[in-house]
Amino acid sequence: MKLTVTLPNHSYDLTIEKGLLAEIGNWTKQLWTPQKVVIITDTNVQKLYAEQVQNSLKEAGFQPSIFVVEAGEQSKSLTVAAQIYDFLADEGLTRSDGIIALGGGVVGDLAGFVASTYMRGLHFLQVPTTLLAQVDSSIGGKTAVNTTKAKNLVGTFAQPDGVLIDPDTLNTLEIRRVREGISEIIKSAAIADKELWQQLLALKDEQDLLTHSVDIITACCKIKRKVVEEDELDNGVRLLLNFGHTIGHALENTAGYGVLTHGEGVAIGMSQITRVAEEKALTPLGTTQQLNELIQKFNLPITTDKWEKEALYAALTHDKKTRGGKINIILLESIGQAKIVRIPIEEMKSYLD
Incomplete structure (x- = not known):
C-alpha cells in the first residue's frame, strides 16, 4: 500500500508493507543517490533491526553508520541532540548526506529535529518500528525535543523524503x-x-x-x-x-x-x-x-x-x-x-x- 502526502513544497510517499524492512536498501535507493547515511536508533531497536538495516543499505551502495540513544523519552533532549551533532560532524556528513530514523516516536522526533537543524537541514527518512509511530508521529513533519518545562517545546516542521512502515516490526513490541x-x-x-x-x-x-x-x-x-x-x-x-x-x-x-x-x-x-x-x-x-x-x-x-x-x-x-x-x-x-x-x-x- 502506498499513500502520497502532497504538499506545496515537498511531497512524499508512505509505503505500508509487511516484510519491507528487509528491502530498505533498495527502497532508499529509489529516493536517494548513494551517500553517507547515519541511522539513528535506540538501544531496544538496535538489537532487533540495526544490523539488518545497515547491511541492506551497504548492499545498495550507501555508507551507513549508526548512532544509538538510550530507549525512552529522556533521550528526546537538547543534550542528546548535541551528542548527535558531534557524531555527524565526526562522520563528515554534509548537506548531500542523509539521516534515517529507525525506531519509535522518540527516535523519529529526535532524528527529524537533528536532521532539520544540522547544517540548516539534511534530508531524512522515517522508518517507524512502533505502532504509535506508524499511525501518527512519523507522518507530517513535526520534529521536537523536550525541555524540563514542557514536552516538544523545541522543534521544527520538516518533512521526510519518505516513510517506510513495516507492520511486521510490531511483532517484537511489548x-x-x-x-x-x-x-x-x-x-x-x-x-x-x-x-x-x-x-x-x-x-x-x-x-x-x-x-x-x-x-x-x-x-x-x-x-x-x-x-x-x-x-x-x-x-x-x-x-x-x-x-x-x-x-x-x-x-x-x-x-x-x-x-x-x-x-x-x-x-x-x-x-x-x-x-x-x-x-x-x-x-x-x-x-x-x-x-x-x-x-x-x-x-x-x-x-x-x-x-x-x-x-x-x-x-x-x-x-x-x-x-x-x-x-x-x-x-x-x-x-x-x-x-x-x-x-x-x-x-x-x-x-x-
Missing part, C-alpha cells in the same frame, strides 16, 4: 507499547472516522488488532495525510489531531517522562476533557462512556494517581497551543467528529477538576 499506539488509533477514530471506530469495537483484543494491522494503519495514515495536506503548519484543522494531548502532555511532564507512556497520557487526557465537556454540555451525553469503554477494552487507563492539578496547569501553560492568553482545545461533537474550541487559559483549570 504489549504496553502496542497499547500506546492503540491510544492514538482510538483518537483518530474518535475525531474523524466512524468506520474505524466500528472496526475497533468489533475487535476482540490487542492481538486481534495486530492481525488487522495493515488495514488499521492505513486508515490512520489516511486521516493524518488529509489534515497535514490541509494544514501543514498546524494553524487550523491539524489541531484536531491534538485531541487528548493537551492534558496528556502535561501528565507526561508532571509524572516524569517515561512514567506514563505518551499513549497512556493521551488516553487519560481524552477521557478527562470529554467528561468535563459533557458536564458543560459541549459534548453529547453518553460520549464519555463510549470513549471510556473502548479505551478500557484495550487495557488503557482513564485515570491516574499522578494527578496534581496545579502542576498540570503550570505545565499546560507552556503548551504550544497557548497563544495570547488563550488555548485551543479539542472536543468531540460526536464519535467520528471533533471541533476546535478556543478558551482563556484560566478556563483550563475547570478541565482539570
Whole structure:
C-alpha cells in the first residue's frame, strides 16, 4: 500500500508493507543517490533491526553508520541532540548526506529535529518500528525535543523524503507499547472516522488488532495525510489531531517522562476533557462512556494517581497551543467528529477538576 502526502513544497510517499524492512536498501535507493547515511536508533531497536538495516543499505551502495540513544523519552533532549551533532560532524556528513530514523516516536522526533537543524537541514527518512509511530508521529513533519518545562517545546516542521512502515516490526513490541499506539488509533477514530471506530469495537483484543494491522494503519495514515495536506503548519484543522494531548502532555511532564507512556497520557487526557465537556454540555451525553469503554477494552487507563492539578496547569501553560492568553482545545461533537474550541487559559483549570 502506498499513500502520497502532497504538499506545496515537498511531497512524499508512505509505503505500508509487511516484510519491507528487509528491502530498505533498495527502497532508499529509489529516493536517494548513494551517500553517507547515519541511522539513528535506540538501544531496544538496535538489537532487533540495526544490523539488518545497515547491511541492506551497504548492499545498495550507501555508507551507513549508526548512532544509538538510550530507549525512552529522556533521550528526546537538547543534550542528546548535541551528542548527535558531534557524531555527524565526526562522520563528515554534509548537506548531500542523509539521516534515517529507525525506531519509535522518540527516535523519529529526535532524528527529524537533528536532521532539520544540522547544517540548516539534511534530508531524512522515517522508518517507524512502533505502532504509535506508524499511525501518527512519523507522518507530517513535526520534529521536537523536550525541555524540563514542557514536552516538544523545541522543534521544527520538516518533512521526510519518505516513510517506510513495516507492520511486521510490531511483532517484537511489548504489549504496553502496542497499547500506546492503540491510544492514538482510538483518537483518530474518535475525531474523524466512524468506520474505524466500528472496526475497533468489533475487535476482540490487542492481538486481534495486530492481525488487522495493515488495514488499521492505513486508515490512520489516511486521516493524518488529509489534515497535514490541509494544514501543514498546524494553524487550523491539524489541531484536531491534538485531541487528548493537551492534558496528556502535561501528565507526561508532571509524572516524569517515561512514567506514563505518551499513549497512556493521551488516553487519560481524552477521557478527562470529554467528561468535563459533557458536564458543560459541549459534548453529547453518553460520549464519555463510549470513549471510556473502548479505551478500557484495550487495557488503557482513564485515570491516574499522578494527578496534581496545579502542576498540570503550570505545565499546560507552556503548551504550544497557548497563544495570547488563550488555548485551543479539542472536543468531540460526536464519535467520528471533533471541533476546535478556543478558551482563556484560566478556563483550563475547570478541565482539570
